[in-house]
Amino acid sequence: xxxxxxxxxxxxxxxxxxxxxxxxxxxxxxxxxxxxxxxxxxxxxxxxxxxxxxxxxxxxxxxxxxxxxxxxxxxxxxxxxxxxxxxxxxxxxxxxxxxxxxxxxxxxxxxxxxxxxxxxxxxxxxxxxxxxxxxxxxxxxxxxxxxxxxxxxxxxxxxxxxxxxxxxxxxxxxxxxxxxxxxxxxxxxxxxxxxxxxxxxxxxxxxxxxxxxxxxxxxxxx
Amino acid sequence: xxxxxxxxxxxxxxxxxxxxxxxxxxxxxxxxxxxxxxxxxxxxxxxxxxxxxxxxxxxxxxxxxxxxxxxxxxxxxxxxxxxxxxxxxxxxxxxxxxxxxxxxxxxxxxxxxxxxxxxxxxxxxxxxxxxxxxxxxxxxxxxxxxxxxxxxxxxxxxxxxxxxxxxxxxxxxxxxxxxxxxxxxxxxxxxxxxxxxxxxxxxxxxxxxxxxxxxxxxxxxx
DNA sequence: AAAATAGTGTCTATGAGACAGTATCGC
DNA sequence: GCGATACTGTCTCATAGACACTATTTT
Numbered sequence: 384x385x386x387x388x389x390x391x392x393x394x395x396x397x398x399x400x401x402x403x404x405x406x407x408x409x410x411x412x413x414x415x416x417x418x419x420x421x422x423x424x425x426x427x428x429x430x431x432x433x434x435x436x437x438x439x440x441x442x443x444x445x446x447x448x449x450x451x452x453x454x455x456x457x458x459x460x461x462x463x464x465x466x467x468x469x470x471x472x473x474x475x476x477x478x479x480x481x482x483x484x485x486x487x488x489x490x491x492x493x494x495x496x497x498x499x500x501x502x503x504x505x506x507x508x509x510x511x512x513x514x515x516x517x518x519x520x521x522x523x524x525x526x527x528x529x530x531x532x533x534x535x536x537x538x539x540x541x542x543x544x545x546x547x548x549x550x551x552x553x554x555x556x557x558x559x560x561x562x563x564x565x566x567x568x569x570x571x572x573x574x575x576x577x578x579x580x581x582x583x584x585x586x587x588x589x590x591x592x593x594x595x596x597x598x599x600x601x602x603x604x605x
Numbered sequence: 606x607x608x609x610x611x612x613x614x615x616x617x618x619x620x621x622x623x624x625x626x627x628x629x630x631x632x633x634x635x636x637x638x639x640x641x642x643x644x645x646x647x648x649x650x651x652x653x654x655x656x657x658x659x660x661x662x663x664x665x666x667x668x669x670x671x672x673x674x675x676x677x678x679x680x681x682x683x684x685x686x687x688x689x690x691x692x693x694x695x696x697x698x699x700x701x702x703x704x705x706x707x708x709x710x711x712x713x714x715x716x717x718x719x720x721x722x723x724x725x726x727x728x729x730x731x732x733x734x735x736x737x738x739x740x741x742x743x744x745x746x747x748x749x750x751x752x753x754x755x756x757x758x759x760x761x762x763x764x765x766x767x768x769x770x771x772x773x774x775x776x777x778x779x780x781x782x783x784x785x786x787x788x789x790x791x792x793x794x795x796x797x798x799x800x801x802x803x804x805x806x807x808x809x810x811x812x813x814x815x816x817x818x819x820x821x822x823x824x825x826x827x
Numbered sequence: 828a829a830a831a832t833a834g835t836g837t838c839t840a841t842g843a844g845a846c847a848g849t850a851t852c853g854c
Numbered sequence: 855g856c857g858a859t860a861c862t863g864t865c866t867c868a869t870a871g872a873c874a875c876t877a878t879t880t881t
Contacts, residue, residue, distance in 0.1 A: 389652050389653070389654055389655060389656075390655055391613040391614070391615065391616060392613070392616050392653060392655065393613065394613060394614050394616060394687075394698055430611050431611070431614060431687070431696070432611055433611060433612050433614065433689065433695070433696040434611075436689070437688060437689050437690070438687060438688035438689065439685070439687035439688065439698075460684050460685070462682050462684055462685070463661070463682070463684070463685040463698075463700050465616075465653070465660055465661035465700055466659060466660035466661070467655065467658070467659050467660065468659070473655070474653070474655040476616055476661075476685075476698060476700065478685050478687055478698065527824075541833090542833080542834085543832080543833075558870085558871055558872065558873085559833090559834080560834085560835075560836085560871085560872085560873080561869090561870060561871060561872085563834075563835085564835095564869090564870090565869090565870090568869095586830075586831050586832055586833085586878070586879040586880055586881090587831080587832055587833050587834085587877070587878040587879045587880095588832095588833085588878080588879070589832080589833065589834095590833085590834090602749075602826065603869085603870095604824065604870095763860090764860080764861085765859080765860075780843085780844055780845065780846085781860090781861085782844085782845085782846080782861085782862075782863085783842090783843060783844060783845085785861075785862085786842090786843090786862095787842090787843085790842090808851070808852040808853055808854090808857075808858050808859055808860085809850070809851040809852045809853090809858080809859055809860050809861085810851080810852070810860085811859085811860065811861095812860085812861090825842085825843095826843095
């Protein structure tokens with residue numbers, strides 16, 4: 384830690400904003416305002432503002448607010464991508480985050496975001512393709528062992544909706560009976576009393592639930 | 606991504622080097638050569654050298670080699686720690702890694718490393734205490750679902766040694782029969798034929814094994 | 828009654844923990 | 855034989871998946 388003669392790399396924060404659209408996991412992209420890759424759609428990102436951001440999470444919140452209008456949504460650090468070649472401007476570090484947002488919340492707040500299925504994101508600037516892949520991987524992996532996927536739903540949801548989210552996140556069909564049993568064993572949800580509702584084509588009204596804790600991690604698979 | 610007028614933060618790489626000493630998980634620390642916190646023992650770290658390091662992993666390899674003499678050991682990115690206050694010199698980013706090394710390898714190569722049990726690391730400079738805690742957490746968590754703990758053993762080891770490593774990493778006793786059954790079901794090891802050996806106080810010679818793949822992740826607990 | 832979704836019960840296979848039992852060595 | 859470690863077999867219980875069954879609503 385002696386040699387401060389070395390030039391400092393560029394440091395940015397990049398956010399993989401994920402949501403569910405038509406039963407598919409999608410990433411929200413933003414047309415880039417400046418060079419390099421101007422006008423190309425890329426991950427939501429920006430520089431750290433040393434004067435106003437106390438830490439990287441502050442920068443994430445600020446950038447999300449400024450560039451998408453979103454506020455108070457779930458996000459978590461993924462990892463950093465650091466190399467000489469990832470940015471044409473020179474040696475750079477991207478501290479990557481992924482964020483989860485329910486589609487209705489995204490639609491209410493969003494400026495001009497472009498949604499693309501994570502399976503066919505098209506061509507992305509920098510190493511954003513790699514960052515996206517890492518985020519999806521993390522969500523799929525951690526999704527089976529936590530309540531992460533529920534962050535893609537509104538606060539209040541039905542058991543079927545929850546199961547459906549888990550199915551698209553994990554990428555496999557789940558048995559209804561086993562799913563309900565596990566969820567109830569894990570004691571993650573609380574019933575929203577009196578609030579029954581009928582889903583679109585449903586006949587029988589459904590019990591509604593909400594999460595007890597923001598994020599729970601358990602040690603068996605859903 | 607427009608405002609390049611903002612000052613660039615300091616970027617360093619910090620490595621939590623873990624090994625097993627007397628059945629305890631220990632972190633290897635290095636007395637700091639320069640201010641701040643000169644002479645205090647801290648994590649192994651350094652600046653990125655934009656000219657010689659192509660990416661952060663290159664920097665990790667170079668720093669490990671220079672500061673400890675170690676080469677070719679296992680390491681993996683943890684996450685980054687970035688804030689205005691973590692370093693008295695100003696806004697800084699530490700890309701944190703953790704590395705695992707067998708004790709004999711560490712002893713053969715090491716310069717003047719200080720080993721401290723991760724449970725009582727003493728006072729550490731910067732936020733190195735927090736980084737250490739995150740590394741231990743990751744190892745404990747991922748350890749139960751992967752062959753990570755085997756990186757704390759030499760290439761060739763006995764089943765008992767492997768079980769013992771898992772026990773200290775996970776922090777609980779494991780049933781011998783179940784352990785062997787699971788390891789063999791997962792098909793992770795290959796027998797080192799003809800090579801039998803007697804452990805210190807053992808009577809009956811033991812079969813020796815090596816890992817088939819560097820790191821495997823499975824989806825049930827060991 | 829039929830259609831459609833909500834929710835429950837049960838059977839079976841598999842994997843885990845507990846623990847006893849057998850094997851092979853040095854002394 | 856005894857002590858010590860290496861290794862195997864078996865019993866029982868918990869959990870998972872499969873799938874059939876019941877429940878409640880609208881049309």
